[in-house]
Amino acid sequence: MTARERGRVLAAAALTLLLAWLVLYPILLVGVDAAHGDAIAAFARRPGEWQALWASVWISLASVALAAAIGIPLAFLFEWLEFPGRKTLGSLIALPAVLPPFVGVIAFLFLYGESGFVARAVQQLLGLAEPPWRLQGAGAILLVHAYSMYVYFYLFTRAGLAKLDASMLEAAQALGAGPWVTLRRVTLPLLRPSLAGAALLVFMTALGSFSAPYVFGGGFRVMTTQIVASKLNGELALATVETVALALVAIVALALIRRTEGSDVLFALGKGIAPRRRQLRRPAVRGLAAAAGWLFAFVLLLPHLTLLLVSLVPYGTWTTETLPPQVSLVNYQRLLAEPDRLAPLLNSLWMAAASTAAAIAIALAAGALVRRRLPWRWRSPIETLIALPWALPGTVFAIALAATFAVHEPLALRWVLVGTVVLLPLAYVVRNLPLTGRAVLAGFGQIDPALEEAAASLGAGRWTAFRRVTLPLLKPALMAGGSLAFVAALGDFVTSIVLYTYDNRPISIEIMSSLRVNEIGVAAAFGVILMLVSAAVLGVGARR
Amino acid sequence: MRGRSPTFGAALLVLAAACGSPGRTPLVIYSPHGRDLLSLFERRFEQLHPDVDVRWLDMGSQEVYDRLRSERANPQADVWFGGPATIFARAAQDSLLEAFRPSWAGAIDAHGRGPGDRYFAVYETPAVIVYAEQALRPEDAPQDWDDLLAPRWRGKVLIRDPLASGTMRAVWGMIIERGMKQTGDTAAGFQWLRRLDAQTKEYVLNGPLLDQKIVRQEGLVTVWDLPDILLNRRDGLQLGYVFPKSGTPVIEDAIAVVRGARHGAAARAFVEWVGSVDAQLVAAREVYRLPARRDIPADSLPAWAREVRRRMRPADVDWDLLAGQGGEWMRYWDEHVRGRGAVAR
Numbered sequence: 001m002t003a004r005e006r007g008r009v010l011a012a013a014a015l016t017l018l019l020a021w022l023v024l025y026p027i028l029l030v031g032v033d034a035a036h037g038d039a040i041a042a043f044a045r046r047p048g049e050w051q052a053l054w055a056s057v058w059i060s061l062a063s064v065a066l067a068a069a070i071g072i073p074l075a076f077l078f079e080w081l082e083f084p085g086r087k088t089l090g091s092l093i094a095l096p097a098v099l100p101p102f103v104g105v106i107a108f109l110f111l112y113g114e115s116g117f118v119a120r121a122v123q124q125l126l127g128l129a130e131p132p133w134r135l136q137g138a139g140a141i142l143l144v145h146a147y148s149m150y151v152y153f154y155l156f157t158r159a160g161l162a163k164l165d166a167s168m169l170e171a172a173q174a175l176g177a178g179p180w181v182t183l184r185r186v187t188l189p190l191l192r193p194s195l196a197g198a199a200l201l202v203f204m205t206a207l208g209s210f211s212a213p214y215v216f217g218g219g220f221r222v223m224t225t226q227i228v229a230s231k232l233n234g235e236l237a238l239a240t241v242e243t244v245a246l247a248l249v250a251i252v253a254l255a256l257i258r259r260t261e262g263s264d265v266l267f268a269l270g271k272g273i274a275p276r277r278r279q280l281r282r283p284a285v286r287g288l289a290a291a292a293g294w295l296f297a298f299v300l301l302l303p304h305l306t307l308l309l310v311s312l313v314p315y316g317t318w319t320t321e322t323l324p325p326q327v328s329l330v331n332y333q334r335l336l337a338e339p340d341r342l343a344p345l346l347n348s349l350w351m352a353a354a355s356t357a358a359a360i361a362i363a364l365a366a367g368a369l370v371r372r373r374l375p376w377r378w379r380s381p382i383e384t385l386i387a388l389p390w391a392l393p394g395t396v397f398a399i400a401l402a403a404t405f406a407v408h409e410p411l412a413l414r415w416v417l418v419g420t421v422v423l424l425p426l427a428y429v430v431r432n433l434p435l436t437g438r439a440v441l442a443g444f445g446q447i448d449p450a451l452e453e454a455a456a457s458l459g460a461g462r463w464t465a466f467r468r469v470t471l472p473l474l475k476p477a478l479m480a481g482g483s484l485a486f487v488a489a490l491g492d493f494v495t496s497i498v499l500y501t502y503d504n505r506p507i508s509i510e511i512m513s514s515l516r517v518n519e520i521g522v523a524a525a526f527g528v529i530l531m532l533v534s535a536a537v538l539g540v541g542a543r544r
Numbered sequence: 545m546r547g548r549s550p551t552f553g554a555a556l557l558v559l560a561a562a563c564g565s566p567g568r569t570p571l572v573i574y575s576p577h578g579r580d581l582l583s584l585f586e587r588r589f590e591q592l593h594p595d596v597d598v599r600w601l602d603m604g605s606q607e608v609y610d611r612l613r614s615e616r617a618n619p620q621a622d623v624w625f626g627g628p629a630t631i632f633a634r635a636a637q638d639s640l641l642e643a644f645r646p647s648w649a650g651a652i653d654a655h656g657r658g659p660g661d662r663y664f665a666v667y668e669t670p671a672v673i674v675y676a677e678q679a680l681r682p683e684d685a686p687q688d689w690d691d692l693l694a695p696r697w698r699g700k701v702l703i704r705d706p707l708a709s710g711t712m713r714a715v716w717g718m719i720i721e722r723g724m725k726q727t728g729d730t731a732a733g734f735q736w737l738r739r740l741d742a743q744t745k746e747y748v749l750n751g752p753l754l755d756q757k758i759v760r761q762e763g764l765v766t767v768w769d770l771p772d773i774l775l776n777r778r779d780g781l782q783l784g785y786v787f788p789k790s791g792t793p794v795i796e797d798a799i800a801v802v803r804g805a806r807h808g809a810a811a812r813a814f815v816e817w818v819g820s821v822d823a824q825l826v827a828a829r830e831v832y833r834l835p836a837r838r839d840i841p842a843d844s845l846p847a848w849a850r851e852v853r854r855r856m857r858p859a860d861v862d863w864d865l866l867a868g869q870g871g872e873w874m875r876y877w878d879e880h881v882r883g884r885g886a887v888a889r
Contacts, residue, residue, distance in 0.1 A: 115760040136746070234871050235875075515753075519579070
């Protein structure tokens with residue numbers, strides 16, 4: 001082994017240890033803590049716990065199915081067909097991603113809840129005495145999940161389709177395969193990594209989802225709400241066991257999905273051109289497609305519009321009317337006039353920026369080591385550690401982090417970070433690792449090593465080659481991963497609620513406490529601002 | 545990377561802005577009292593103590609308890625202001641509170657004084673029956689707890705999720721203890737709650753949503769705490785309320801200095817001030833809190849408070865029993881009563 005190789009292995013070992021300390025260690029500590037016979041017995045004895053765990057699993061599976069059923073056809077539609085307004089509609093359709101988690105759920109309540117617009121309108125239209133439906137239970141949760149999560153399938157599938165090599169499809173046709181066989185035997189296998197990635201993301205998001213079951217669940221319990229109920233009732237040991245049970249489900253799912261993911265070598269080989277979009281020729285069909293597209297986009301944007309409308313309603317003026325009787329900017333004025341309401345916005349911005357920068361730096365280090373300079377056996381632990389935070393619901397990870405850093409034991413690598421401003425951004429970094437890590441690793445996979453070798457043979461040092469060749473080539477991946485991470489940290493609620501302090505209280509906590517004291521309009525105004533910032537950042541991130 | 549440098553610059557600016565702190569002593573308060581009361585108290589207390597910078601975080605009382613527990617190694621809060629004395633009692637058992645006896649301690653009823661001077665009641669919060677004023681006349685609203693079980697309210701009752709609410713825990717506790725007094729067993733109380741569950745349309749996750757749903761007439765009657773209803777009426781929400789005839793639980797709303805508080809002197813000064821006659825009257829006049837002090841002359845209280853004192857009948861609740869057994873009862877209710885009432889009937 002040369003000195004340089006030794007250096008690389010040392011660097012890889014350091015990175016692996018850092019990741020293990022950040023990602024794995026807190027969870028292991030919680031697991032050890034949960035190994036109390038009593039609490040485990042109590043968990044096993046109560047039928048309610050098993051029902052909640054099962055509900056979490058099937059709700060997550062159903063969310064994946066629904067999100068795939070909406071997102072995949074849309075992606076094919078927008079990637080393969082050409083019709084008027086395709087580009088604009090194509091980006092509008094991704095907008096559910098910018099609806100902040102908690103206020104988004106409240107917007108749904110005002111829109112589709114039993115005294116929301118849609119229900120009131122249907123009630124008036126049909127002259128019913130009672131509201132036509134109630135937004136509650138598993139159906140309501142699935143509606144919210146499908147709405148907010150199909151975007152992952154849509155974006156991932158579109159990205160996969162854009163990289164598809166037309167020559168492969170032509171080859172299949174030339175060999176006599178019909179459109180269905182081509183789709184089944186060629187297109188879908190080529191899309192497999194994208195689909196598996198989206199399925200993983202949706203499953204984990206649904207498993208960790210808290211706001212929707214909390215607001216719409218009623219008597220229907222899932223594990224995330226069960227953990228909160230146990231904590232509220234003072235049964236801390238039970239809450240820990242529940243936490244570990246949920247984490248175990250997530251880790252099993254991660255292992256299963258990663259197994260079906262396959263390798264992304266197929267992508268790297270594709271050097272052809274993506275298939276050309278088919279023009280819809282008949283004017284009637286074109287018009288119909290465009291109209292259907294706009295109608296669909298309008299339905300998708302209804303929650304955003306509701307949020308905007310609610311943010312314009314002065315307090316207490318909207319009761320039994322279908323539409324609010326008066327609107328004004330008073331909520332925005334209140335928000336901007338009081339400096340202690342503005343602080344959370346600034347806090348969220350700096351924490352999101354700092355944590356995104358750190359997550360990108362770690363991802364770059366991992367990418368450079370794993371994809372370029374290391375033997376394969378290092379690849380698996382580092383990549384697994386980077387993907388693992390996806391498998392840990394936000395509440396679980398936050399509780400683990402708070403417990404780990406509440407004692408001063410430097411020898412066990414534990415310091416008191418609870419109550420300091422750094423713990424929350426640290427949690428954001430770890431939560432964002434899968435987003436930046438995946439983007440950067442995939443980015444490295446698509447760069448031809450020959451380019452870097454060419455730079456080296458032209459006399460560029462390693463640093464110069466990295467700065468002048470690799471980084472510019474990685475820029476789209478960095479922008480995409482970074483903007484997603486930034487938006488996720490900006491809107492985060494489940495991690496923040498456990499770890500915030502006065503000095504770093506983020507915007508989602510301010511929204512929550514506005515809701516707590518009945519200032520729904522102010523909460524919505526915060527939500528609108530969050531939405532605009534998120535949309536702007538994602539827009540910048542999507543620019544190639 | 546060119547595209548990112550403005551973001552970085554902005555982040556640094558924001559960071560710089562966030563770090564700049566004035567030279568005053570910060571006083572961190574965890575409280576469920578809400579923006580109205582807290583920003584009012586922030587202004588008043590800072591006028592009296594210009595060297596103190598009051599910083600409050602608004603959260604549910606159960607959440608305060610949770611945070612104090614997880615921040616034990618590095619306490620962030622100096623004062624815990626607000627929440628039922630039963631939760632304070634649990635925190636005192638967990639050694640999360642510092643002993644401090646303010647000068648007004650003697651003016652508080654014995655059951656509002658925590659053991660070892662760990663906490664003291666400052667307000668009294670009665671639970672009331674609430675109805676949608678646009679839909680019901682006052683005389684048509686339920687007048688007592690048992691009226692809530694009348695057939696005409698079937699599917700019209702909304703209840704705040706009782707697991708997460710100190711007010712609802714107190715009401716549930718009162719019902720169960722009432723049954724125990726009559727029959728010697730908790731079964732009677734749970735049977736009553738089962739019948740209420742059959743009437744209940746929905747368990748609502750927080751107070752504001754509950755208020756909204758009543759005003760929007762998704763349900764017509766509920767049970768909630770009086771200060772919240774009075775504040776909402778001031779702000780124009782059409783909510784009516786009734787004091788239950790047979791008596792209502794009156795929750796002792798307490799205050800305490802957090803153990804290991806980093807700004808102990810300021811914390812003690814704040815607690816001392818909140819219980820002063822001045823601050824008690826400010827809270828009563830401006831944000832509808834009923835003073836816990838017994839030595840405030842009735843004629844200096846606002847009209848609403850005199851009215852409430854006259855009409856309200858406190859129910860006889862054994863708070864120690866509730867503090868000890870409440871968790872068990874709530875779990876039993878959650879597993880065996882919630883959502884089962886209609887089946888049992």
